[in-house]
Amino acid sequence: MSSIDAWLAAHAPVTLAMLNSSATAEAVESAQQVLGMRFPDELTESLKCHDGAIDWMSLFPEQQSPLSASGIARQWQIHMETASDSDGFVRRPWDDEPWWHPRWIPWAETADGVAHIIDLRPGLTAAGSAGLATTAAATSLIRIRAWPLTCARCLKPFISDAASAACTPT
Numbered sequence: 001m002s003s004i005d006a007w008l009a010a011h012a013p014v015t016l017a018m019l020n021s022s023a024t025a026e027a028v029e030s031a032q033q034v035l036g037m038r039f040p041d042e043l044t045e046s047l048k049c050h051d052g053a054i055d056w057m058s059l060f061p062e063q064q065s066p067l068s069a070s071g072i073a074r075q076w077q078i079h080m081e082t083a084s085d086s087d088g089f090v091r092r093p094w095d096d097e098p099w100w101h102p103r104w105i106p107w108a109e110t111a112d113g114v115a116h117i118i119d120l121r122p123g124l125t126a127a128g129s130a131g132l133a134t135t136a137a138a139t140s141l142i143r144i145r146a147w148p149l150t151c152a153r154c155l156k157p158f159i160s161d162a163a164s165a166a167c168t169p170t
Contacts, residue, residue: 002049015057020068023051027069034073035105040118043107056111064108064116075106075115 008016028047032038039047052068067075079100083089088099103122106115 005049018054018057019050019066020052020054022049023047023069027051031069031073035076037103037105037120039105040120043105043118046107064110066108067106072105072107075109076104079104079106079115 005016008019028039028044046066047069050066052066052071056065058065079088080102083098083100086099089101091098101119101121103120104115104117105120106117108116110116
């Protein structure tokens, strides 16, 4: 049992019960095929622990609920279709980022549709970092933490920080 699961079992068993069981290798592979890219190892490991949640829940900072492998694929497709229909891949002069990028993997989201993404764009100092991308008309990619790490190491610090915060008495 992970440290997050242990803490949830002791302090929030209803929340733990809302997490799905592990994703199958086939579900992860299917989602990766939809996106046309491999997930970072830590995202795959996370999905092998819990394949998202049964229903939306506020598990992570910023009121984020983890997506299942199929939810990741579904949200990515929705964002890709929306961006295609609205010039959403183009960075406008007044925005820091485009509305959406094909190398962003949505792995969690808020109840109002803000995607928590892993940025896998090559050649950028932000590649492999986590951020928030709003689905509203304006772009808002907010760096949760400047992690200039390889994509395989971007999720672990975030989840580790969330687990530490949950397990540390205030």
